[in-house]
Amino acid sequence: GEDVEQSLFLSVREGDSSVINCTYTDSSSTYLYWYKQEPGAGLQLLTYIFSNMDMKQDQRLTVLLNKKDKHLSLRIADTQTGDSAIYFCAEKDPGGGNKLTFGTGTQLKVEL
Amino acid sequence: EPEVTQTPSHQVTQMGQEVILRCVPISNHLYFYWYRQILGQKVEFLVSFYNNEISEKSEIFDDQFSVERPDGSNFTLKIRSTKLEDSAMYFCATTRDGVPTGELFFGEGSRLTVL
Numbered sequence: 014g015e016d017v018e019q020s021l022f023l024s025v026r027e028g029d030s031s032v033i034n035c036t037y038t039d040s041s042s043t044y045l046y047w048y049k050q051e052p053g054a055g056l057q058l059l060t061y062i063f064s065n066m067d068m069k070q071d072q073r074l075t076v077l078l079n080k081k082d083k084h085l086s087l088r089i090a091d092t093q094t095g096d097s098a099i100y101f102c103a104e105k106d107p108g109g110g111n112k113l114t115f116g117t118g119t120q121l122k123v124e125l
Numbered sequence: 126e127p128e129v130t131q132t133p134s135h136q137v138t139q140m141g142q143e144v145i146l147r148c149v150p151i152s153n154h155l156y157f158y159w160y161r162q163i164l165g166q167k168v169e170f171l172v173s174f175y176n177n178e179i180s181e182k183s184e185i186f187d188d189q190f191s192v193e194r195p196d197g198s199n200f201t202l203k204i205r206s207t208k209l210e211d212s213a214m215y216f217c218a219t220t221r222d223g224v225p226t227g228e229l230f231f232g233e234g235s236r237l238t239v240l
Contacts, residue, residue, distance in 0.1 A: 017167075048231075055129065055216060055231030056168070101168060112158075112181055113229070115168035 017104050019116035026124055031089040033119045035102030038083065043107035047076065047087045050099045050118065059087070059100075089121075097123045131217050131232035138239055141206050146235045148200040148217030157200045158218040158229070159192065161185075168216070174200065207239045 016038040025031045037045065042064050048056040062069045062076045062085075069076045075088040089096055099118040106112045130149045138144050150157055159171040172182040174192055191203045200219075204211055214234040 053233065055233045056218075056229075057231070058228045103168075112170040112173060112183070113160075114170070115160075117165075117167050 017102055017114050017116040019100075019102055019119045021117060022120050022122070024122045024124060025092050027092060027094055029092055031087075031092045031096065031121055031123075033087045033089075033100050033102075033121065035085040035087075035116055036083055037085065037102070037104045037114075039104065039107050040080075040083065041107035044105040045076075045078065045085050046101075046103040046105070046113065047074075048101040048103060048115075050101065052098075056101060092121075092123050094123045094125065097121055129217055129219055129230050129232035131215075131235050133235055134233065135236040136238070138207055138237070140209060140239055144204045144207055144211075144237060146202045146204075146215050146217075146237070148202075148219075148232055149198060150200055150217070150219035151221075151230055154219040154221045154230070156180075156220045157192075157194070158220075159202045160216045160218060160231075161213040162216070162234075163210075163213040171202075171215075204237075207237070209239050212237055212239045 019035045044061050044063055046061040047059045049059050050056050060071050060074055060076055062078055067078055073090045077086045099120050101118045102116040103113040132147045157174040160168050162168045170183050172186045172192055173180045189205045194200050214236050216234045217232045218229045220229050
């Protein structure tokens with residue numbers, strides 16, 4: 014089955030770039046997602062990428078995909094205190110089902 | 126902006142008791158899901174529901190769990206006889222078009238504590 018792994022914590026200074034990493038196990042073509050969870054809130058979709066793409070950029074967010082290494086990263090440029098949250102990587106079931114497999118989440122702390 | 130709402134936000138119950146968690150999906154959404162997150166662990170898929178029936182369920186979703194949409198609006202998750210290990214945050218999610226590109230909208234979660 015699918016497995017998604019992330020590091021648990023990341024601390025950066027305001028204005029720096031943040032890079033949150035994720036590895037996944039399934040090599041089939043599929044969609045990969047980044048979700049953000051602020052305290053007391055539900056998960057909010059930030060962006061997604063299909064596994065035949067290498068990169069996707071959306072304003073301050075850049076997603077990089079290394080399909081060979083099964084490595085996904087989310088880069089946040091000019092990180093702000095409002096970016097402090099938990100970031101979840103998720104993979105869609107490549108078998109055609111609708112479920113997502115999530116990582117443990119990376120807690121991003123932005124310091125002044 | 127439309128949102129998924131969940132009730133209760135926090136429920137404390139005794140082991141063996143029945144619990145019902147409720148979700149009001151966004152009105153034109155057709156696909157409904159329950160996920161849960163045990164403290165410090167991954168967000169885990171429980172079940173998906175479409176066209177008034179379960180379309181997929183995980184190993185976690187055993188006979189103690191059930192889902193229904195009794196009145197065409199609320200989407201409920203029932204745990205018949207709660208166990209200590211059911212303590213978790215339960216998230217409802219809905220989407221209009223289904224994944225992959227249909228965005229999953231998550232509720233804020235219902236925290237269940239089983240004593």
